[in-house]
Amino acid sequence: MIRFPPEVVMNKTDEAVRRARERSGEHLALLKEIVTIPSVSTDPERKADVARAAVWMNDKLVEFGANETKIIATPGHPVVWAEFRASEPDAETILLYGHYDVQPVDPVELWDTDPFTPTERDGRLYARGASDMKAQVMACLLAVRTLVESNALGMTVRFLLEGEEEIGSPNLAGAIEANADLFRAAVCLNLDSGMVGPGIPSIRYALRGLAYFDLTIRGPSRDLHSGGFGGVVHNPAQALAELIAGMHNADGSVALPGFYDRVREIDAEEHARAAAVPVSAEDLLAQSGVPALWGEKAFTPVERIGARPTLEINGIWGGYTGAGAKTVIPAEAHAKISTRLVPDQRHSDVHAQLAAYLTENAPPTVTWELRQLAGGEAFICDPNSSYHKRFAAALTSVWNREPVFSRNGGSVPVAADLEQILGMPSVLSGFALPDDRVHSPNESQDIATWYQGIEAVIRFLAAESA
Amino acid sequence: MIRFPPEVVMNKTDEAVRRARERSGEHLALLKEIVTIPSVSTDPERKADVARAAVWMNDKLVEFGANETKIIATPGHPVVWAEFRASEPDAETILLYGHYDVQPVDPVELWDTDPFTPTERDGRLYARGASDMKAQVMACLLAVRTLVESNALGMTVRFLLEGEEEIGSPNLAGAIEANADLFRAAVCLNLDSGMVGPGIPSIRYALRGLAYFDLTIRGPSRDLHSGGFGGVVHNPAQALAELIAGMHNADGSVALPGFYDRVREIDAEEHARAAAVPVSAEDLLAQSGVPALWGEKAFTPVERIGARPTLEINGIWGGYTGAGAKTVIPAEAHAKISTRLVPDQRHSDVHAQLAAYLTENAPPTVTWELRQLAGGEAFICDPNSSYHKRFAAALTSVWNREPVFSRNGGSVPVAADLEQILGMPSVLSGFALPDDRVHSPNESQDIATWYQGIEAVIRFLAAESA
Structure with a gap:
């Protein structure tokens, strides 16, 4: 019996990864395209731009082979929905969440380059929303597109892309309630939580409310x-x-x-998990630039941020805030x-x-x-679910290191909304880094980390047999 | 011997007052002209406008018959100087002080009419600087002009008009030191302190420093x-x-x-003088619109403001101070x-x-x-000087009521500068009212009060024998 060497019996998943790598330039060009749209949800004067970003997302979903898409109006900015059916029947359904809105840019004078003119510098893409979270949304879209083309999509994928995350998702719960059947899935993958450090794949199992x-x-x-x-x-x-x-x-x-x-008190298991997060006071001093840390002395810095x-x-x-007296x-x-x-x-x-x-x-x-x-509301879930394990395995295969499980200090209202309305758990992760300056001037996304992220999503969504 | 009735043997002073009354329309037109110049001293973009106001003042002084004028440059805005010599030799010399700069207009959206388009409404002239202190400066100029025309100027009058009062007069002391001989006089009349209430002529004998x-x-x-x-x-x-x-x-x-x-502690005489000022807590509540007064309980409101x-x-x-979150x-x-x-x-x-x-x-x-x-620095002087008495007599003859002597909570650095550099006392008064909204949107000057003010200055500056 002839045995081919492993690189030749490349399975469909590996083939999809290879295809994604070949296309990295095209992928980056798409990311650059979407960050040019100034979809600042809090600014009434940007309402048309936010709508334009929604339409752009819908167009791409169609172009990438979605079986069905919808733009769902809300009293605020619209929700974009899409479905890509799995290659195999009886596959599970997964919801991929993202938001296409961004924070305001001010103080704009502190940006080194225009916030809506994407600029590559030192392996990073600078633009408002590059990291939070257009790169993360695009990682999902591009992974699904690649798997569809490779005929290796292992789950039926539904998209929920909202335009109000940066203003607290005031209309999202209503949209989910009114369209519950569209959004139902076994789990939500939400890449709006970043990595705790460069090269450290991370899964978050809790979010703070706001x-x-x-x-x-x-x-x-x-x-x-x-x-x-x-x-x-x-x-x-x-x-x-x-x-x-x-x-x-x-x-x-x-x-x-x-x-x-x-x-909720922090129990012994939580204390231990927080202690295992490789983020020190020195890291936080360096990331923030403050002369000294501050906060509740009875808790570690990681606990103060997460729990x-x-x-x-x-x-x-x-x-009077002008010049002079x-x-x-x-x-x-x-x-x-x-x-x-x-x-x-x-x-x-x-x-x-x-x-x-x-x-x-x-x-x-x-x-x-x-x-x-x-x-x-805040969100917390069991970090030991089968979906968390599956995403952890995908991250491990890309970064060659097991992910850190930690709480996230930020707020992503959709996680609590999905749990309360549909009983749906979420796997929270992402490919933003602590020095991406999200919400600040000179926001950027580390491009190599983003390419790795696309591969991780491909491996998570690929058919087991692919 | 034939005796004419008093109205017929009108003396030169009364003649000057009559002339001023006849010309009230022209006087108001001149005030309207100067308030159209946006001489905001704190705003670097208004530097040319401040200079324009200085030139306007100089032009009027020349036109009104000054024997000599000068525009004195400083590292900031210029000082305008002028001299009108008395009709009689050996007359005393008096310095008339004024500032031709104004406060910024913001928040500009709270103005009912454009701040630099003078608007008459209900007997008031609305404009930035109308009350603080272009009307007061013009009262001096117009009084002197009228007395010169009537050949009844009883003192040699020198003008010191500065353009930096609203930014704390940073260059005034230097300009006075460098031109001490130009500014020397027996006393300074400074109309940058207003009246404590409508119809209550007022002399201030103290100012707060800043x-x-x-x-x-x-x-x-x-x-x-x-x-x-x-x-x-x-x-x-x-x-x-x-x-x-x-x-x-x-x-x-x-x-x-x-x-x-x-x-400096408030002594018994000062307590008594403060108690005599006809301004109550109710007046201050009405003038400010606050729900309750605040401040050091051990002192009366009048003392808290003045002393x-x-x-x-x-x-x-x-x-972030924009819309939304x-x-x-x-x-x-x-x-x-x-x-x-x-x-x-x-x-x-x-x-x-x-x-x-x-x-x-x-x-x-x-x-x-x-x-x-x-x-x-703060300023305080003896309210019983001969000049105070003479100005009090002029006020009394116009308002038919003796003036109130009080401290002023505001700051007019020139009074301390003149005292320290030239040993010159100041008589502080003016024709602004508490509800003129100086430094606020919708600043205005009560026009009838201003006309009375011009008459008071005429009577003060008139030759004793006129």
């Missing part, structure tokens, strides 16, 4: 001359600062009443305040807790107004 | 994703808020170390912070005190930078 607020403090009926009224009027910017200062305790914990009431809730001032403004007492001062939540907190509770804090602590010399702009 | 700062708090090297770093990075906006909150004590006093060390130092947040900004930890946060100072504080001491506060209280998790943008 509650985002806009707080306005009002004092005088107009900006006042600080000479004429300084001493008898409580400056709203000062009152805002005083209220913000009171939102944390001296030990770094959040001071809102009841904030920790429902927080503890936080409260952040995302923006603050009031009074202007001696006013501002009529108003504003802050954007968000909390990152962990199981089993509820974002609606946090709204009530923040309002209660303000009721208790705001002085009678000012008035306040609190609006919730976004909310999503 | 020290203005720009504070930057820096944390991470760039804006960070609040999910990826929230919990281990001290948010610079939060750190700024914490530092600002600590700048006041719970009793409303300023917490900078040593801030009150040199503050006590304050610290104000004039502006604050950092992070953006989940960043900002790299930097900023505040514009000013203090109003009383005798015998020194603005350079306050710079050191604020730096010492930051050194002591800024956490190691952030860095800070403090710049002083402006500084001027």
